[in-house]
Amino acid sequence: MEATNDRVQLDQDSLKEAVRKEMNRLGLSQTRLAKESGINQTRLSLWFSGKYSGDTEAVATALSRWLNAIQERDQEANRMSAAPSWRPTxxxxxxxxxxxxxxxxxxxxxxxxxxxxxxxxxxxxxxxxxxxxxxxxxxxxxxxxxxxxxxxxxxxxxxxxxxxxxxxxxxxxxxxxxxxxxxxxxxxxxxxxxxxxxxxxxxxxxxxxxxxxxxxxxxxxxxxxxxxxxxxxxxxxxxxxxxxGNPSAGDVETLLAAWNIFEGKSQSLCMEIAKQSGALRGLTKVLRLGSLMLTEDDKCLTYDHIQTAWADLGGAL
Ligand SMILES: Nc1ncnc2c1ncn2[C@@H]1O[C@H](COP(=O)(O)OP(=O)(O)O)[C@@H](O)[C@H]1O
Ligand SMILES: [Mg+2]
Known part of the structure; x- marks a missing residue:
């Protein structure tokens, strides 16, 4: 019985440490953590100071869920290319x-x-x-x-x-x-x-x-x-x-050059995407989603990546 309590205690301690580490890395306050994890702020603060006498397992579950979500978000963000910064279109x-x-x-x-x-x-x-x-x-x-x-x-x-x-x-x-x-x-x-x-x-x-x-x-x-x-x-x-009005061919070409996309068929597809109501914003979203599909062998986004991403975002030409 004691051993189980020790293990639970240890788990809670290491969870506390892991959460603190993430809070420091992300510069999050306890108030923000309470919001993001859905835990009442007073309860969270008591839990941190080791004075919480309620359902500590429920707090631990909510915080573990929060940690997992942060990790998933980071992994996605690492794989998804950032859109190129401002270009002189x-x-x-x-x-x-x-x-x-x-x-x-x-x-x-x-x-x-x-x-x-x-x-x-x-x-x-x-x-x-x-x-x-x-x-x-x-x-x-x-x-x-x-x-x-x-x-x-x-x-x-x-x-x-x-x-x-x-x-x-x-x-x-x-x-x-x-x-x-x-x-x-x-x-x-x-x-x-x-x-x-x-x-x-x-x-x-x-x-x-x-x-x-x-x-x-x-x-x-x-x-x-x-x-x-x-x-x-x-x-x-x-x-x-x-x-x-609509973005020009020159606008699209300038943005595509920043993504290393020079192939004619891909350029035409991107031009069509940019003519839709989302314009360059929509195009950038498609290219960012497409970048998630890149494998290590891919040098840049291909026509297939772009088309798949466009379809995934609900687009149809
Ligand atoms: N000159 C540019 N350089 C880089 N990205 C651009 C450029 N113009 C548009 N974009 C992309 O399109 C998106 C929408 O642009 P935005 O400035 O918000 O449009 P608007 O204010 O005209 O609605 C930007 O977030 C960016 O991804
Ligand atoms: Mg605007």
Whole structure:
């Protein structure tokens, strides 16, 4: 009986050690571990300190399950190739041109359309390579001036929430004026008209470059479908406009070169995949899944890998 208890105790101790090791490696707090493993936080903390008098086996089972899942995830991640980082595709170069213009001229640029063709990743790439560039991503929660300004305040690193929209605006203007910076507003189709106007005021007050990026509907919102006069003022302020459609053959070729895919048949298949609604995002997903199928003898993804991955993801041409 004692021996069994010892063994259980030992198992619990070594489990504790294994879990602690993983937490350190992944930089996880106990709160996060509690969430990921589905164990109540108090129970987990008592278990760690050896003071838990409840069902320790249940805790141990849940933690062993968590450890297994982490290991499986790591193995998959090791086998799945990371997507190549940002590449200067023709579309990305077009987007960069608009960002550069808005930045240098302190003017407004509008980049819209083409879901999955590289707007967000090009904005991030531009931000990584230039000082004083901020990306604020809008969402359907942006239903007031206060919400829009708060999102921008967060993006430019203003720590404290202000008690009113006016104070938020003042803080934003104070932070951004004379920086010669660029504010990129991504998913700008979620901005209500009042939010668009608020952002334009910040631009006017600071001389900051402003790039509005989003889907097709942002264009009709800014032009007001040609009906509402008060939009005209904003529309007339847009100095540079890029409308994006499907990814071009050049976009696909540039990405495929990064994956070492040069064979004609594979390229045509990838072009077809990129023409679907997921565009380059969909293509990258297919290629990443395909990379799981590579054996040691494979030098790069073949037509068969790509086709199988595409079918596995539910695609059909
Ligand atoms: N220029 C690029 N270089 C590398 N990957 C790209 C590029 N453009 C698009 N992608 C791939 O497509 C995905 C979707 O791009 P994203 O920037 O999110 O598109 P959008 O914002 O236009 O919807 C990216 O996560 C990336 O995998
Ligand atoms: Mg995007």
């Amino acid at each position: 023709p579309t990305a170069n077009g987007i960069t041109g608009a960002l550069r213009y808005a930045h240098r001229a302190g003017d407004i640029a509008l980049v819209y359309g083409g879901a999955g063709v590289g707007k967000t990743c090009t904005a991030r790439h531009y931000q990584e390579n230039h000082p004083n560039v901020w990306v604020a991503t809008m969402s359907p929660a942006m239903n007031s001036v206060a919400a829009c300004l708060e999102r921008i305040a967060l993006a430019i690193g203003l720590p404290e929430a202000q008690p009113s929209a006016v104070k938020t605006e003042n803080a934003i203007v104070a932070r951004l004026e004379n920086t010669g910076g660029l504010l990129i507003v991504d998913e700008a189709q979620h901005l209500p008209v009042c939010g668009l106007e608020a952002i334009r005021s910040v631009h006017d007050a600071t001389g900051l470059g402003l790039a509005l990026m989003g889907n097709e509907s942002i264009y009709s919102r800014i032009t007001g479908g040609g009906r509402q006069a008060h939009f005209a003022q904003l529309f007339s302020r847009v100095g540079y406009r890029v409308r994006l």
